[in-house]
Amino acid sequence: MDLEEFRRHGHALVDWLADYHKTLAGRPVQAPTRPGEVRSILPAEPPEAPEAFEACIADLETIVAPNLSHWQHPRFFGYFPANALLAGVLGDLVSTGLGTVGLSWQSSPALSEVEEVVTDWVRKMVGLSPQWVGVISDTASTSTLVAMICARERTTDYGLAKGGLQAEGRPLVVYASAGSHSCVEKGALLAGFGRENIRMVPLDDRHGMRPEALQELIEQDIAAGLRPCAIAACVGGTATASIDPIREIADVARRHGLWLHVDAAMAGSAMILPECRWMWGGIEGADSVVINAHKWLGAPFDCSLYYVRDEQHLMRVMSTNPSFLQSSVDSHVRNLRDTGIPLGRRFRALKLWFLIREQGVSGLQARLRRDMANARRLARIVDATPDWKVVAPVHLQTVCIRHEPGDKAGDALDEYTRVWADAVNRSGEGYLTPAMVDGRWMVRISIGAPGTEWADVAAIWAAIQRHASASLKHAPPSLEAAGR
Amino acid sequence: MDLEEFRRHGHALVDWLADYHKTLAGRPVQAPTRPGEVRSILPAEPPEAPEAFEACIADLETIVAPNLSHWQHPRFFGYFPANALLAGVLGDLVSTGLGTVGLSWQSSPALSEVEEVVTDWVRKMVGLSPQWVGVISDTASTSTLVAMICARERTTDYGLAKGGLQAEGRPLVVYASAGSHSCVEKGALLAGFGRENIRMVPLDDRHGMRPEALQELIEQDIAAGLRPCAIAACVGGTATASIDPIREIADVARRHGLWLHVDAAMAGSAMILPECRWMWGGIEGADSVVINAHKWLGAPFDCSLYYVRDEQHLMRVMSTNPSFLQSSVDSHVRNLRDTGIPLGRRFRALKLWFLIREQGVSGLQARLRRDMANARRLARIVDATPDWKVVAPVHLQTVCIRHEPGDKAGDALDEYTRVWADAVNRSGEGYLTPAMVDGRWMVRISIGAPGTEWADVAAIWAAIQRHASASLKHAPPSLEAAGR
Numbered sequence: 001m002d003l004e005e006f007r008r009h010g011h012a013l014v015d016w017l018a019d020y021h022k023t024l025a026g027r028p029v030q031a032p033t034r035p036g037e038v039r040s041i042l043p044a045e046p047p048e049a050p051e052a053f054e055a056c057i058a059d060l061e062t063i064v065a066p067n068l069s070h071w072q073h074p075r076f077f078g079y080f081p082a083n084a085l086l087a088g089v090l091g092d093l094v095s096t097g098l099g100t101v102g103l104s105w106q107s108s109p110a111l112s113e114v115e116e117v118v119t120d121w122v123r124k125m126v127g128l129s130p131q132w133v134g135v136i137s138d139t140a141s142t143s144t145l146v147a148m149i150c151a152r153e154r155t156t157d158y159g160l161a162k163g164g165l166q167a168e169g170r171p172l173v174v175y176a177s178a179g180s181h182s183c184v185e186k187g188a189l190l191a192g193f194g195r196e197n198i199r200m201v202p203l204d205d206r207h208g209m210r211p212e213a214l215q216e217l218i219e220q221d222i223a224a225g226l227r228p229c230a231i232a233a234c235v236g237g238t239a240t241a242s243i244d245p246i247r248e249i250a251d252v253a254r255r256h257g258l259w260l261h262v263d264a265a266m267a268g269s270a271m272i273l274p275e276c277r278w279m280w281g282g283i284e285g286a287d288s289v290v291i292n293a294h295k296w297l298g299a300p301f302d303c304s305l306y307y308v309r310d311e312q313h314l315m316r317v318m319s320t321n322p323s324f325l326q327s328s329v330d331s332h333v334r335n336l337r338d339t340g341i342p343l344g345r346r347f348r349a350l351k352l353w354f355l356i357r358e359q360g361v362s363g364l365q366a367r368l369r370r371d372m373a374n375a376r377r378l379a380r381i382v383d384a385t386p387d388w389k390v391v392a393p394v395h396l397q398t399v400c401i402r403h404e405p406g407d408k409a410g411d412a413l414d415e416y417t418r419v420w421a422d423a424v425n426r427s428g429e430g431y432l433t434p435a436m437v438d439g440r441w442m443v444r445i446s447i448g449a450p451g452t453e454w455a456d457v458a459a460i461w462a463a464i465q466r467h468a469s470a471s472l473k474h475a476p477p478s479l480e481a482a483g484r
Numbered sequence: 485m486d487l488e489e490f491r492r493h494g495h496a497l498v499d500w501l502a503d504y505h506k507t508l509a510g511r512p513v514q515a516p517t518r519p520g521e522v523r524s525i526l527p528a529e530p531p532e533a534p535e536a537f538e539a540c541i542a543d544l545e546t547i548v549a550p551n552l553s554h555w556q557h558p559r560f561f562g563y564f565p566a567n568a569l570l571a572g573v574l575g576d577l578v579s580t581g582l583g584t585v586g587l588s589w590q591s592s593p594a595l596s597e598v599e600e601v602v603t604d605w606v607r608k609m610v611g612l613s614p615q616w617v618g619v620i621s622d623t624a625s626t627s628t629l630v631a632m633i634c635a636r637e638r639t640t641d642y643g644l645a646k647g648g649l650q651a652e653g654r655p656l657v658v659y660a661s662a663g664s665h666s667c668v669e670k671g672a673l674l675a676g677f678g679r680e681n682i683r684m685v686p687l688d689d690r691h692g693m694r695p696e697a698l699q700e701l702i703e704q705d706i707a708a709g710l711r712p713c714a715i716a717a718c719v720g721g722t723a724t725a726s727i728d729p730i731r732e733i734a735d736v737a738r739r740h741g742l743w744l745h746v747d748a749a750m751a752g753s754a755m756i757l758p759e760c761r762w763m764w765g766g767i768e769g770a771d772s773v774v775i776n777a778h779k780w781l782g783a784p785f786d787c788s789l790y791y792v793r794d795e796q797h798l799m800r801v802m803s804t805n806p807s808f809l810q811s812s813v814d815s816h817v818r819n820l821r822d823t824g825i826p827l828g829r830r831f832r833a834l835k836l837w838f839l840i841r842e843q844g845v846s847g848l849q850a851r852l853r854r855d856m857a858n859a860r861r862l863a864r865i866v867d868a869t870p871d872w873k874v875v876a877p878v879h880l881q882t883v884c885i886r887h888e889p890g891d892k893a894g895d896a897l898d899e900y901t902r903v904w905a906d907a908v909n910r911s912g913e914g915y916l917t918p919a920m921v922d923g924r925w926m927v928r929i930s931i932g933a934p935g936t937e938w939a940d941v942a943a944i945w946a947a948i949q950r951h952a953s954a955s956l957k958h959a960p961p962s963l964e965a966a967g968r
Contacts, residue, residue, distance in 0.1 A: 001842060003570075006502050010494075010498030013574050014490070014577075017578065018491045020582070021490075030590070031592070035589070035813055035817045036816075042598070047840065047845065048845050053574075053841075056575075056837075064582075067594035068592050068593070068595070069592055070584070071584050071591075084583025086485040086489075089581045090490070090493055090494060090497050090537075093577045093580065094500075094501065094548075096573050097501035097504070098504070098549075099556045099784055103563060107555075108515070108553055109521070109551045109552070110515070110517070110522050113520070113523040116523060117523055120528070121529070124529065138826050139826040140827075141825055141826045141827045142826055160674070160679065161679050162679065163678040163681065164655075164677045164678020164679070165648070165678070166652060166676065166678055166681060167678055167680070171650040172650065182827070183804070183827055186802075189648070190644070190825065192644070194644060194649070195645050195646065196646055320666040343624075343625045344566075344625075344785060356531065358540065361532050362532055
């Protein structure tokens with residue numbers, strides 16, 4: 001492909017994307033794809049000779065788009081908003097097109113310094129003190145693993161430089177909110193702690209971690225000869241967007257010298273709203289915080305921000321300095337390679353830089369406020385509807401609901417909940433994610449795709465009622481029996 | 485930004501990228517930036533109100549491009565080729581613009597299945613047997629950490645489900661080629677092994693791992709009551725593109741039941757050439773292999789392929805299955821979230837799919853052969869020039885050289901080598917990476933940017949001779965004294 005062809009095909013693809021977004025609202029939100037369907041269309045062998053690029057473009061409309069669940073769709077209410085705002089999309093195009101790789105500062109000075117500046121912008125936007133330093137990574141899962149490893153190394157006084165976790169006597173213990181994301185347990189397991197040394201701290205009736213239960217678990221472990229090491233708390237838990245009391249947890253962490261990691265992957269975006277900052281009150285007492293700019297804020301995936309108070313510690317744990325990466329300016333610059341697991345990095349800061357500038361802080365704030373108002377409005381309507389319940393506090397943009405007709409309870413209610421959610425998803429009218437809370441299934445309505453207005457929320461609510469009612473009447477075969 | 489503005493700005497940015505590539509050869513390869521220079525230009529505060537997007541575009545030419553080292557430049561000979569071929573750039577644009585996230589299969593069926601098909605295409609292209617299954621990750625550093633963790637869990641029979649690395653009695657040991665990339669040691673340290681339990685296996689005079697030295701180290705460790713766990717070997721080592729004898733190493737691994745991870749991050753691309761496959765002869769005896777499609781092959785960064793023989797083991801170590809990720813088709817599909825550290829994934833397969841189709845396997849092969857021929861031609865010329873030496877075998881596209889004028893030896897020769905390489909880099913005429921081999925500095929000429937033809941290689945060789953000669957004559961201040 002020469003540069004004139006690149007221009008031509010590039011324009012065509014920009015137009016294809018614009019058309020895709022234009023027609024998005026008319027597409028089924030959940031892919032109607034059967035397992036293996038896409039694989040069966042594609043050739044099993046790579047092409048020996050070049051194909052015309054037009055064929056690739058044509059496959060987008062016939063093979064790719066019909067077999068995607070559309071995260072940017074105005075009636076996408078699944079998982080979490082993973083917004084790819086258009087200014088960010090264009091920023092990312094430039095990043096890819098420049099083809100520059102951040103290995104050392106010298107290998108791409110603008111990449112390093114724009115990342116420094118933009119992560120500092122976000123620090124200010126969310127109200128963190130100047131003691132915090134941020135870096136961009138791919139996902140919160142990765143940052144959480146890094147946090148677990150950094151906690152491990154602080155407690156063991158850099159055991160990695162000696163015998164590692166294999167030479168420590170008393171086992172180290174990690175404490176996680178029972179409402180925390182699965183990546184916390186996974187991070188602790190990958191870091192070598194072992195499942196026997198992970199405690200899930202019980203929640204209160206609003207699904208926040210109980211600090212006194214945390215304190216109790218720590219004391220028990222100390223009495224048993226173990227070494228408490230780290231606490232993972234969350235602001236905006238995955239299932240219900242629940243909130244752990246960070247200030248009280250930070251007090252416990254300080255008292256016992258534990259690392260406190262706060263997962264604000266989803267809710268961190270809302271901290272750009274001063275009225276939401278109570279949710280992480282006491283955050284200055286944490287050691288690390290993760291905020292996914294690729295979620296509600298709108299930077300295209302992946303763009304996760306990891307903030308730490310002790311950057312030197314992070315670099316001591318993560319640094320590498322082989323000869324081929326040394327440059328004559330090393331002592332004058334910050335080498336981002338020493339802040340995470342991958343050595344190289346994309347110019348991810350570019351999409352975040354473009355996004356914040358094109359939207360302005362005020363523009364980002366207005367969109368988030370729109371989504372929160374829509375969530376509150378929906379919650380009021382659901383609460384006022386007979387047999388329907390909002391099953392968790394609506395702090396942000398996630399509304400957790402259940403239909404509880406008189407004759408359904410226990411496992412039958414669980415089955416019914418999953419059946420009607422699946423019916424909504426299969427209809428293509430909206431995408432919902434069922435999840436468990438207090439041992440029972442409910443359905444999350446996660447509001448906040450870029451184009452989601454009140455009319456879309458009203459439409460999914462109507463669809464939910466309709467499909468729930470039909471599921472009650474027709475008593476469809478159970479999910480298992482239907483093989484779905 | 486509405487869709488019509490997206491079209492307009494998108495076209496403008498495609499054109500800007502085309503112009504950037506058109507003018508690339510005329511730009512200084514290494515950024516002439518002073519530390520802190522970019523940061524000092526950018527506002528310290530995020531903008532409250534939206535800015536015109538035209539301002540973002542304008543900053544690309546004034547702030548970004550002048551402060552990058554240009555990896556796609558035809559005279560970029562640094563680190564490794566990190567080629568962003570244009571078809572891949574356009575594939576990545578689509579991935580970002582679709583804004584789809586791979587969490588579960590259901591969340592993006594096409595994303596999952598195109599990844600399955602395309603990683604299988606590459607498996608066939610490099611000649612691996614059908615027993616291998618590949619997944620895409622960001623970088624080889626991440627895949628190497630995953631390999632270290634998978635090795636740890638196989639040796640401990642899933643110790644992570646019990647007391648982790650903290651409950652194991654006899655310490656586990658990792659063996660790495662002394663020529664291996666820094667990410668091997670880093671991965672082992674992050675996985676908790678501890679530096680005391682990492683052995684660097686000595687190399688032979690062609691810089692390949694000595695299998696009998698490996699065998700000896702393992703026997704010593706067993707005698708000392710330790711537990712050998714994993715071997716990390718490399719095909720295309722970082723400093724000199726050296727080659728470890730995989731077949732012999734695999735024999736040792738099999739004899740002792742150790743995990744064998746092969747780092748072919750760079751050289752893996754060359755395995756699409758049948759005449760190069762001798763380099764990893766015996767590869768079927770390995771447990772995991774990493775091939776970076778984002779290096780020489782040409783998929784824009786990041787796109788690292790991780791192949792394993794035992795996919796079930798990988799999934800058992802990496803799986804998570806919280807309620808909000810379950811779907812009614814789970815038992816019928818492969819959930820890629822269970823194959824690595826991050827939960828979510830970009831549609832990275834799209835850029836690789838477009839690249840392979842637009843180039844064809846034959847097109848990719850022709851470019852790699854061009855680069856290898858240029859490397860051999862340069863090596864012959866250097867070898868025939870008085871006082872110049874090729875200091876390592878040229879297997880692929882990396883030529884390691886040193887100028888050894890009669891009056892320089894030891895530290896003085898090291899200093900001189902670094903001074904002339906720095907002079908070339910500062911001139912902007914080319915980008916070279918000095919590195920150490922056998923305890924002494926040399927300069928790597930890594931050939932293979934997309935546009936690099938013989939004329940570019942000849943030009944860097946002329947520049948090298950000129951700057952080396954000037955450095956000898958003018959005896960410039962040492963690097964330290966110059967503060968660079």
